[in-house]
Amino acid sequence: MKIFVCVKQVPGVSEIKIDPKTNTLVREGVESVINPNDRNAIELALTLKEKHGAEVLVLSMGPPQAEEILRESIAMGADKGFLLTDRAFAGADTLATSYTLSLAIKKILKESDPEEKYLVICGAQAIDGDTGQVPPELAEELGIPQIAYVLSIELNEDKIVAERKFRAVEIVVIETKLPALISVLNDINKPRYPSMAGILKAHDNSKITYYNAQDLNADEAKIGLNGSSTEVWKIFAPERKGNRVILRGTLEEIVQQLCQNLKDDKIL
Amino acid sequence: MEFTLTEKQKMLKKITRQFAEEFIVPVARESDEKQELDDTVYQKMKEMNYFGACIPEEYGGAGLHNDTIGFGIVIEEISRADAAWGITIAVHNGVAAYPIYKYGTEDQKQEFLIDLAKGNKVGAFCLTEPNAGSDAAGVRLTAVKDGDEYVLNGTKIFATSGGIAGTLLVVAKTGEKDSRKQMTVFLVDSKTPGYSVGVKEDKMGVRASNTSELVFQDVRVPEENILGGAGEGFKMAMKILDFGRIGIAAQCVGLGQAALEASIKYANERVQFNQPIGRFQAIQWKIADMAIAIESARLFTYKAAYLHDKGEQFGMASSMAKLTASEAAMQAAHGAVQIHGGYGLMKAYPVERYFRDAKMGEIYEGTSEIQRLVIANNLLRKGA
Numbered sequence: 001m002k003i004f005v006c007v008k009q010v011p012g013v014s015e016i017k018i019d020p021k022t023n024t025l026v027r028e029g030v031e032s033v034i035n036p037n038d039r040n041a042i043e044l045a046l047t048l049k050e051k052h053g054a055e056v057l058v059l060s061m062g063p064p065q066a067e068e069i070l071r072e073s074i075a076m077g078a079d080k081g082f083l084l085t086d087r088a089f090a091g092a093d094t095l096a097t098s099y100t101l102s103l104a105i106k107k108i109l110k111e112s113d114p115e116e117k118y119l120v121i122c123g124a125q126a127i128d129g130d131t132g133q134v135p136p137e138l139a140e141e142l143g144i145p146q147i148a149y150v151l152s153i154e155l156n157e158d159k160i161v162a163e164r165k166f167r168a169v170e171i172v173v174i175e176t177k178l179p180a181l182i183s184v185l186n187d188i189n190k191p192r193y194p195s196m197a198g199i200l201k202a203h204d205n206s207k208i209t210y211y212n213a214q215d216l217n218a219d220e221a222k223i224g225l226n227g228s229s230t231e232v233w234k235i236f237a238p239e240r241k242g243n244r245v246i247l248r249g250t251l252e253e254i255v256q257q258l259c260q261n262l263k264d265d266k267i268l
Numbered sequence: 269m270e271f272t273l274t275e276k277q278k279m280l281k282k283i284t285r286q287f288a289e290e291f292i293v294p295v296a297r298e299s300d301e302k303q304e305l306d307d308t309v310y311q312k313m314k315e316m317n318y319f320g321a322c323i324p325e326e327y328g329g330a331g332l333h334n335d336t337i338g339f340g341i342v343i344e345e346i347s348r349a350d351a352a353w354g355i356t357i358a359v360h361n362g363v364a365a366y367p368i369y370k371y372g373t374e375d376q377k378q379e380f381l382i383d384l385a386k387g388n389k390v391g392a393f394c395l396t397e398p399n400a401g402s403d404a405a406g407v408r409l410t411a412v413k414d415g416d417e418y419v420l421n422g423t424k425i426f427a428t429s430g431g432i433a434g435t436l437l438v439v440a441k442t443g444e445k446d447s448r449k450q451m452t453v454f455l456v457d458s459k460t461p462g463y464s465v466g467v468k469e470d471k472m473g474v475r476a477s478n479t480s481e482l483v484f485q486d487v488r489v490p491e492e493n494i495l496g497g498a499g500e501g502f503k504m505a506m507k508i509l510d511f512g513r514i515g516i517a518a519q520c521v522g523l524g525q526a527a528l529e530a531s532i533k534y535a536n537e538r539v540q541f542n543q544p545i546g547r548f549q550a551i552q553w554k555i556a557d558m559a560i561a562i563e564s565a566r567l568f569t570y571k572a573a574y575l576h577d578k579g580e581q582f583g584m585a586s587s588m589a590k591l592t593a594s595e596a597a598m599q600a601a602h603g604a605v606q607i608h609g610g611y612g613l614m615k616a617y618p619v620e621r622y623f624r625d626a627k628m629g630e631i632y633e634g635t636s637e638i639q640r641l642v643i644a645n646n647l648l649r650k651g652a
Contacts, residue, residue, distance in 0.1 A: 075283075193283055193286065196316060196342070200330060203279070
């Protein structure tokens with residue numbers, strides 16, 4: 001079995017800066033990380049691999065620097081990393097992104113064993129764009145069933161049974177056959193840290209495969225800005241309201257400090 | 269010359285920092301108070317391969333034996349969270365596991381190294397005795413040959429991780445004459461009859477790190493447990509400590525970094541006279557001086573590590589690194605407490621702990637005075 005995990009590199013900050021001229025995120029001087037939900041996706045893939053045996057393949061579309069998160073995924077235990085990178089991919093919205101990702105998955109399947117069963121796991125949404133659209137669009141592109149917002153999953157031969165979160169409070173249990181795509185929430189597991197040996201292996205003995213538009217035989221009208229059916233008009237950082245104070249210490253000290261602060265502010 | 273970390277080193281730094289902030293920082297104060305390392309953290313550290321950081325994979329390690337800068341970075345980040353864990357991992361790797369990798373026979377590696385690298389056992393290097401501290405040649409613990417065994421008698425003190433160690437590197441005297449040429453290092457399993465742990469020291473700093481007295485009473489050790497050859501102990505011990513000091517230097521850099529970051533945060537938050545105290549020059553200069561001291565120490569540390577990996581002489585460089593780093597950590601911790609004012613004296617803030625931890629660094633693994641001696645001797649021997 002193959003497990004494809006789609007990951008995205010996002011800025012690792014709670015406060016984002018936006019370039020008012022280009023309407024894009026300022027990435028200079030900002031540390032990049034694996035999107036948190038995608039880390040859950042990797043963890044799930046690794047757990048399934050440990051239990052049932054599988055090859056875990058991690059894909060990302062992004063600039064060459066995104067190689068870093070593929071290496072980190074390999075350090076966690078993934079088998080291979082694929083970076084979809086090309087200037088022609090730039091400016092892609094979720095539709096163009098899912099199309100591009102689907103081409104890579106199809107290519108990898110075609111070049112190994114097209115009959116092999118597979119599962120695609122995505123994080124439910126990315127902390128930067130926050131749309132949650134790529135997983136369902138990718139499933140459509142691949143023509144496979146999908147279960148979004150998954151909280152737990154059981155794999156049995158070529159069947160999966162997943163609990164999915166529905167309307168915030170309900171849980172729906174869904175069964176489907178492989179191949180299938182699921183998107184996961186952060187409640188599903190706690191992602192592991194890459195071990196030191198894992199980090200060394202990811203740098204010394206692993207190759208990342210690069211795919212450009214040509215490698216994927218991509219239809220130019222369906223990738224990048226050309227292939228995007230949405231256009232960003234305006235983008236802004238959420239306004240920060242009020243000052244936060246974090247109290248530290250033992251429970252007693254925190255309570256004492258809190259009472260003092262409330263007194264100082266004339267609330268108590 | 270290249271001042272950029274490799275991608276691998278950057279990831280080691282990032283992951284170790286995240287790991288340390290999630291697991292070590294929250295329990296650091298409690299561990300300090302209980303004078304004990306947290307067992308949950310211990311198990312997690314094992315999974316992360318920190319116990320085998322500078323040991324090759326074939327012996328169960330992580331594989332940083334050729335990347336001492338990477339090893340230093342790992343120690344630095346652990347120490348930034350808790351200097352007690354920093355010293356434990358630095359000592360375990362630097363003066364217990366690594367010497368067995370470097371000087372041990374294949375049998376010794378199989379018997380002792382793998383368990384150390386995997387963290388199944390903790391290692392300790394036992395040199396100091398009541399009458400042999402800075403004067404390392406004053407060792408009195410004896411090892412007398414009896415058939416194909418040696419019988420060890422004597423006492424070691426102040427052994428880092430001594431009380432929790434499963435494998436000990438014991439420096440013993442195997443003859444009467446010139447003591448430097450009669451010293452031998454033995455690998456001793458802590459389960460060997462006659463060995464026992466004496467007093468556990470109640471220390472000022474790095475309190476969670478175990479420091480113990482170790483008693484050897486007719487401890488019989490097979491001849492094949494000699495590390496690096498009989499009579500080679502003194503020279504080898506000095507070389508082991510040369511390498512160990514790189515780890516200690518990194519530990520001090522991490523601790524100093526923690527003190528600096530706490531100070532910057534506090535200086536930006538604390539308001540007095542209607543402005544953050546970081547706007548006052550008295551505070552600014554302190555912070556600048558702390559940062560300079562720490563960055564210098566970091567460069568010294570990486571340079572010593574670099575020389576080691578290049579196979580060049582690094583003893584003097586590691587002394588310079590350890591000296592600079594321990595004094596930088598002390599300066600930073602001192603400044604941090606001062607910047608925090610009254611709060612700096614309180615246990616609710618970690619800088620109080622940093623202050624106590626930092627003082628340790630100027631004493632253990634060769635006092636500042638001994639480091640200066642090593643440096644001066646190196647220079648004078650070479651001549652101008």
